[in-house]
Amino acid sequence: MTAIDLGLPGLGGLDGVPTADQPQKAKDYKSDQEVRWCPGCGDYVVLNAVQSFLPTLGLKRENIVFVSGIGCSSRFPYYMNTYGMHSIHGRAPAIATGLAVARPDLSVWVVTGDGDALSIGGNHLIHTLRRNVNLKILLFNNRIYGLTKGQYSPTSEEGKVTKSTPFGSLDHPFNPVSLALGAEATFVGRAVDSDRAGLTSVLRQAAEHRGSALVEIYQNCPIFNDGAFDVLKDADSAARRIINVVDGEPITFGGGELAVVRDGFGLTVAKTADVAPEDVVVHDASDLNLAFALSRLSTQDLQHTVTGVFRNVARTTYDDAARAQVAQAREAKTPDLAKLLHGNDTWTVAG
Amino acid sequence: MTTDLGNGASAEGVEIRKLDRVVIRFAGDSGDGMQLTGDRFTSEAAAFGNDLATLPNFPAEIRAPQGTLPGVSSFQLHFADYDILTPGDRPDVLVAMNPAALKANIGDLPHGGTLIVNTDEFTKRNLTKVGYDGDPLEDGSLDAYQVHKVAMATLTIGALEHTGLGKKDAERAKNMFALGLLSWMYHRPTEGTERFLREKFARKPEIAEANVLAFRAGWNYGETTESFAVTFEVAPAKLPLGTYRQITGNTALAYGIVAAGQRAELPVVLGTYPITPASDILHELSKHKHFGITTLQAEDEIAGIGAALGASYGGALGVTSTSGPGIALKSETIGLAVMTELPLVIIDVQRGGPSTGLPTKTEQADLLQAMFGRNGESPVPVVAPQSPADCFDAALDAVRIALTYRTPVLLLSDGAIANGSEPWLIPDVDSLPDLRVDFATEPNGPDGAFWPYLRDQETLARAWAVPGTPGLQHRIGGLEKADGTGNISYDPANHDFMVRLRQRKVDGIEVPDVVVDDPSGQARVLVVGWGSSYGPIGAAARRVRKQGMPVAHAHLRHLNPFPKNLGDVLSRYERVIVPEMNLGQLALLLRAKYLVDAISYTKVQGLPFKAEELQDVLTDVIKGVPA
Numbered sequence A: 001m002t003a004i005d006l007g008l009p010g011l012g013g014l015d016g017v018p019t020a021d022q023p024q025k026a027k028d029y030k031s032d033q034e035v036r037w038c039p040g041c042g043d044y045v046v047l048n049a050v051q052s053f054l055p056t057l058g059l060k061r062e063n064i065v066f067v068s069g070i071g072c073s074s075r076f077p078y079y080m081n082t083y084g085m086h087s088i089h090g091r092a093p094a095i096a097t098g099l100a101v102a103r104p105d106l107s108v109w110v111v112t113g114d115g116d117a118l119s120i121g122g123n124h125l126i127h128t129l130r131r132n133v134n135l136k137i138l139l140f141n142n143r144i145y146g147l148t149k150g151q152y153s154p155t156s157e158e159g160k161v162t163k164s165t166p167f168g169s170l171d172h173p174f175n176p177v178s179l180a181l182g183a184e185a186t187f188v189g190r191a192v193d194s195d196r197a198g199l200t201s202v203l204r205q206a207a208e209h210r211g212s213a214l215v216e217i218y219q220n221c222p223i224f225n226d227g228a229f230d231v232l233k234d235a236d237s238a239a240r241r242i243i244n245v246v247d248g249e250p251i252t253f254g255g256g257e258l259a260v261v262r263d264g265f266g267l268t269v270a271k272t273a274d275v276a277p278e279d280v281v282v283h284d285a286s287d288l289n290l291a292f293a294l295s296r297l298s299t300q301d302l303q304h305t306v307t308g309v310f311r312n313v314a315r316t317t318y319d320d321a322a323r324a325q326v327a328q329a330r331e332a333k334t335p336d337l338a339k340l341l342h343g344n345d346t347w348t349v350a351g
Numbered sequence B: 001m002t003t004d005l006g007n008g009a010s011a012e013g014v015e016i017r018k019l020d021r022v023v024i025r026f027a028g029d030s031g032d033g034m035q036l037t038g039d040r041f042t043s044e045a046a047a048f049g050n051d052l053a054t055l056p057n058f059p060a061e062i063r064a065p066q067g068t069l070p071g072v073s074s075f076q077l078h079f080a081d082y083d084i085l086t087p088g089d090r091p092d093v094l095v096a097m098n099p100a101a102l103k104a105n106i107g108d109l110p111h112g113g114t115l116i117v118n119t120d121e122f123t124k125r126n127l128t129k130v131g132y133d134g135d136p137l138e139d140g141s142l143d144a145y146q147v148h149k150v151a152m153a154t155l156t157i158g159a160l161e162h163t164g165l166g167k168k169d170a171e172r173a174k175n176m177f178a179l180g181l182l183s184w185m186y187h188r189p190t191e192g193t194e195r196f197l198r199e200k201f202a203r204k205p206e207i208a209e210a211n212v213l214a215f216r217a218g219w220n221y222g223e224t225t226e227s228f229a230v231t232f233e234v235a236p237a238k239l240p241l242g243t244y245r246q247i248t249g250n251t252a253l254a255y256g257i258v259a260a261g262q263r264a265e266l267p268v269v270l271g272t273y274p275i276t277p278a279s280d281i282l283h284e285l286s287k288h289k290h291f292g293i294t295t296l297q298a299e300d301e302i303a304g305i306g307a308a309l310g311a312s313y314g315g316a317l318g319v320t321s322t323s324g325p326g327i328a329l330k331s332e333t334i335g336l337a338v339m340t341e342l343p344l345v346i347i348d349v350q351r352g353g354p355s356t357g358l359p360t361k362t363e364q365a366d367l368l369q370a371m372f373g374r375n376g377e378s379p380v381p382v383v384a385p386q387s388p389a390d391c392f393d394a395a396l397d398a399v400r401i402a403l404t405y406r407t408p409v410l411l412l413s414d415g416a417i418a419n420g421s422e423p424w425l426i427p428d429v430d431s432l433p434d435l436r437v438d439f440a441t442e443p444n445g446p447d448g449a450f451w452p453y454l455r456d457q458e459t460l461a462r463a464w465a466v467p468g469t470p471g472l473q474h475r476i477g478g479l480e481k482a483d484g485t486g487n488i489s490y491d492p493a494n495h496d497f498m499v500r501l502r503q504r505k506v507d508g509i510e511v512p513d514v515v516v517d518d519p520s521g522q523a524r525v526l527v528v529g530w531g532s533s534y535g536p537i538g539a540a541a542r543r544v545r546k547q548g549m550p551v552a553h554a555h556l557r558h559l560n561p562f563p564k565n566l567g568d569v570l571s572r573y574e575r576v577i578v579p580e581m582n583l584g585q586l587a588l589l590l591r592a593k594y595l596v597d598a599i600s601y602t603k604v605q606g607l608p609f610k611a612e613e614l615q616d617v618l619t620d621v622i623k624g625v626p627a
């Protein structure tokens, strides 16, 4: 088999999406539908953050589409005054892929959860990331099934007692960031629902990235898994646990007291005072090995959690390449239906 | 039966017999190139102006063990000087390239039939491999046939001696030797095959030359040896005037999709996953990107249809192609398309089931799956082509329904149609239906609102507003919709209303009346079929009529909704018989809907019906009707 170099030019994530004539406000993005998540649900915070953030992109609202699967978070599109489709369990990335391929003028967002994206829809997620379709995937991770009322999910900790696992869950959880990196994702970020600034920063970088962007958002479900991320929300403990990374900057946290240093093939945390300044790892979002090591530094027990953008690299997107093939074919050959139907071997029956 | 139309004699003294039709079956090992040989003979027959129909039959394994019964691959071709309907029940001529091919096919050759055998493969080892105790070529067991023993491999190697080609490579051209011999026997034009071989092996001229030489050697063998006393002529058929080409069902179906995209002026997005026997539709459409066609080979069946639906939502013509197992996986997304009322064409090239079943064999057992294989009340229109060339029109019709009524449509082809071929009277492009659609561009509800579930009063199709249309932002999804606004609704009365509305929409789809073929107008028995059984049923009906018994034939293109006149048609006959390659799925639907006491005749052997068996069945039914 021959491989053909597609040689496509670099584009920004939002290139081709028409911009709005008027400045927009958050309320322009609120639909007339009543929001129906449980009181205190982390989804509200994320919805507000997204509705406040989108106007800053200055895109035409009608050119933004939210596609979701099934689960609490997947109600998201109903609350957005954009185009939207609430589809079926796990399949949003597939549907969004078709939409993105057909329409270069749209900014397409997928809203999904840990069950939707990582369990029933795991296959679509990894293949979408591999293909690098120009989609922004917001993965609301609350480590539980909410809509079906509280069963363990593929990100729940081992031994978790839930309705379906009264004697403790046997499943080993996924680390969604590691999974995405393993699936060749070109952009992977993480944020905590309550951290508006951090979330907005990751969302902005995701929007500007051309290609699949996976953003894992730790989201609290007060009904079935309350407090799952509390240790990241209490100011004291959060400082020693959250490692926010910024491309090109040394990775320190805990008010500068702690730093990330190399340890064999991986990374570890050390006291900044104990290490030479040049040993503190400088984040490089183009370094896949570093991104993976950072993802492994984030543990299920949240002793450390890396946030920010792990990886951000340019690679031709599937949808750009698909459209380029069609465009090239059109340049090379005029569509002539009669000619196609006739083919090379005809015969005529004359009277 | 082949009708002898009189005799003549060639200059060399070889007798020329005129026939109205012939059925030839090429059979050999999977590696022997039988499909190619059959294809070439088909092209020759087409170029000569015969009507024709073909039936390839090959194993599911890519390379089953050599020389074994499971490894036998065959290609049957029926050509005639009149319009024929089937690839033929039984061969008049069987070409057997090895003992396995002989054993697997000899049962179908009528006594007196012509058998041409490649003797080189009849070694003790090969014979034992397929369970022959002795050599059938020597033990008299083939005395009932006209046997021609030809050492095809030896003769081919001999003919290629001076080319410098190794023995093994030379031997591989023996299928072209067989083709040459048959081409001589039936006075076929040869230029096409020689041109074809030179093009096919353009990058390996020595192989091209070897094949051409083998082909000529086969021809010359017929002409120079005296073992063949007779050659045969089948005159061109008197078909309707126009330009023809030969076409397989999968190609015609792919062309139908291309044409539909052009006539709708919409880009086409095929989201699909490889599966036998539907993959050729993907292969074909992938070649035609310049028609604005995007083909997306997805990670699985579900993603394939998901991408197609996403593209439809974006205003493209979304299409997915698969076989029965793939439909099982796609059902949930078909349900979503029913609920979101978006156009979508789902192609099911049926094969033997259940489960993996018989991937390379044909069956019509997905009808009820197409009708009902989803959760909830989920009506989907069903369209079925009746022959390879008819796939083109069926595809256009499926697209018409999908776009006009904003609905998923199931297009039920099958393995026999998909791989079989026949001449196709190429339509004039301007005569194809206009399939252009109107997207919603303006608010349609009160106070400048856009209500995505407001409907066209006639078709009941909802407004189709694609993303990017200013002011019409709206949300759709799989949850039940409130009539009109399309907002989520759990209201009991609304659900009842919407379930009935979706059903009413599909029930109201306009489809042409079914046409009854009853030349005498005297028939009291009606045979009803659908899909690929058109050929065998039609051929059987002709035979029955020739025996002086009238019989009517109605063939259904539309299985959902049924044509409006169908109930009336069924009630006009004293007996209704429904032959199907399943256990009576159409019969079940007809009985349920029309309370007609339909007789079901069924067979699921992975092969099309034979005209002969249906002739017997029809005859029995007709004779059973009291005078």
Ligand code: SF4
Pocket: A036, A037, A038, A040, A041, A042, A043, A072, A073, A142, A146, A147, A220, A221, A222, A223, A224
């Ligand atoms: S169940 Fe949990 S995740 Fe779902 S809406 Fe309620 S709080 Fe939010």
